[in-house]
Amino acid sequence: MKRPHAMACAAFILGTPAWAQITLPDGPGKELVSKNCGTCHAMSRVTEAGYTAEEWRNSIHMMKNVGATVQAGEIDAMVAYLAKNFPAKPRPAAVVVPGDARVSIREWFVPTAGSRPHDPLPTADGALWYTGQFSNVRKLNPATGAVTEYAMPDPAARDPHTPIFDRDGILWFTVQAGNFVGRLDPKSGEVKLVPSPTPRSRPYGILVNLKNVPFWVEFGSNKVASIDRDTMAIREYALPDPASRPRRIAITPDDAVWYTDYARGYLGRLNPATGLVDEWPSPGGPKSQPYGMLADGEVIWYSESGVKPNTLVRFDPRTQRFQSWIIPSGGGVVRHMVRAPDGKFALALSGVNGVALVEKQ
Ligand code: HEC
Numbered sequence: 001m002k003r004p005h006a007m008a009c010a011a012f013i014l015g016t017p018a019w020a021q022i023t024l025p026d027g028p029g030k031e032l033v034s035k036n037c038g039t040c041h042a043m044s045r046v047t048e049a050g051y052t053a054e055e056w057r058n059s060i061h062m063m064k065n066v067g068a069t070v071q072a073g074e075i076d077a078m079v080a081y082l083a084k085n086f087p088a089k090p091r092p093a094a095v096v097v098p099g100d101a102r103v104s105i106r107e108w109f110v111p112t113a114g115s116r117p118h119d120p121l122p123t124a125d126g127a128l129w130y131t132g133q134f135s136n137v138r139k140l141n142p143a144t145g146a147v148t149e150y151a152m153p154d155p156a157a158r159d160p161h162t163p164i165f166d167r168d169g170i171l172w173f174t175v176q177a178g179n180f181v182g183r184l185d186p187k188s189g190e191v192k193l194v195p196s197p198t199p200r201s202r203p204y205g206i207l208v209n210l211k212n213v214p215f216w217v218e219f220g221s222n223k224v225a226s227i228d229r230d231t232m233a234i235r236e237y238a239l240p241d242p243a244s245r246p247r248r249i250a251i252t253p254d255d256a257v258w259y260t261d262y263a264r265g266y267l268g269r270l271n272p273a274t275g276l277v278d279e280w281p282s283p284g285g286p287k288s289q290p291y292g293m294l295a296d297g298e299v300i301w302y303s304e305s306g307v308k309p310n311t312l313v314r315f316d317p318r319t320q321r322f323q324s325w326i327i328p329s330g331g332g333v334v335r336h337m338v339r340a341p342d343g344k345f346a347l348a349l350s351g352v353n354g355v356a357l358v359e360k361q
Pocket residue numbers: 005008009033036037038039040041045046049059060063066067068069070
C-alpha cells in the first residue's frame with residue numbers, strides 16, 4: 001500500500017513551494033514534529049489543520065499507515081504539542097431540523113487505528129465493505145462484528161476513488177489527483193483513463209444513471225460531467241455559481257443529478273437534459289460542508305461534515321422540506337454514504353475511524 005501514497009506525496013511537494021518557510025512554535029514535541037511530519041508534504045498541511053488531541057492521535061496513526069516512521073514512544077508528546085498549538089478550529093453547531101421521518105443510527109469503530117474509512121460498500125449478504133483510505137481494504141460483517149482484511153488488487157488500485165460498477169460490469173472510477181476518469185473491464189483487466197477537460201478539476205464522486213451513463217462531480221471546479229461510453233468523450237455542465245465545489249453525487253429515478261456543494265453549503269440538482277440547476281441552502285449554513293450523500297428513491301440523504309457534531313440530513317424534493325439528525329459519535333467527516341440492498345444506508349465515519357448503518361423506521 002505504499003505506492004498510491006507515494007504518488008500523493010509527490011503531488012503535495014510539487015503543489016506547495018512555500019513549505020520550507022514554516023516555523024513551528026517552540027515547546028516540548030516540536031523536534032519530533034519537525035523530524036516526522038515535513039518529509040512527504042508541506043509542514044503547512046500540519047499547521048493549517050486544527051484538531052482535538054483525539055483527532056491528532058488518529059491523524060498520526062493515518063500518517064503511520066501511509067509510511068511516516070513515527071516511533072510508538074513519540075506519539076504522546078506529538079499529540080500534546082499538536083493539540084496545544086493547532087487546536088480544533090471553531091465549527092458551526094449542528095442544526096437539527098425536526099420532521100416526521102424516523103431513523104436509527106448504529107456505529108462501529110474499526111480495529112486499525114487511523115485507517116480513515118472512506119468508501120463503504122454494503123452487499124446483499126449483509127456485509128459492509130469499505131476502503132480504508134490510509135491502510136488497506138477491509139470487510140465488516142455487522143451481524144458478528146467480525147472484520148476481515150483484504151489486500152488491494154495491485155495494478156488497478158493505484159489511487160482509485162469511489163469505484164462504481166455499471167450495468168455491463170465495467171468499473172468506473174475517478175482519479176482526483178491525476179485529473180482522470182477511468183474504466184476497468186474486470187474480464188480483460190483493460191484499464192482506460194481519460195483526462196478531465198478542465199485542468200485540476202479533481203474528479204470526485206461518480207455514479208452511473210439509469211441509462212448507464214457515468215456522471216461525476218468535479219471538486220476542483222464548479223462542474224458536473226458525463227462520459228460517452230463508446231467514444232469516451234466527456235461533456236461538462238457548469239453550475240451557475242463559480243464558487244460551487246460539488247463533492248458527491250446522487251441520481252434520482254428521474255435521472256436528475258444531485259450534488260453536495262461542499263464549499264457553499266448547498267444541496268443542488270442538475271437536470272442534464274435541460275442544463276437547469278436548482279439549489280437549496282443546507283440547514284447547517286454556508287460552512288456546513290455537505291459531503292457524503294445518496295438517493296433513496298426520490299429522497300436525498302446526505303451529511304454535513306463542517307458542523308459539530310456532523311449531521312444526517314434528509315431532503316424530500318416533493319415537499320422541498322429538510323429534516324436532520326445528529327450523528328452520535330460526531331461523525332468525523334462522513335465522506336461517503338451508500339444505500340445497501342436491504343435499504344439501510346452505510347456511512348464511512350472517517351475521522352472517528354468508524355462506519356455506521358442508518359435504518360429508516
Ligand atoms: C509518508 C508520508 C507522510 C508523512 C511522513 C506524513 N504525512 Fe501527513 N499526509 C500524507 C498524505 C499522503 C496525506 C494526504 C491525505 C489526503 O488528503 O489524501 C497527508 C495529509 C495530512 C493531513 C491532512 C489530513 C486530512 O484529513 O486531509 C494532516 C493534518 C497531516 N497529513 C499531518 C501529518 C503529521 C502530523 C505528520 C507527522 C506525524 C505527517 N502528516 C507526516 C503523508 C504523510
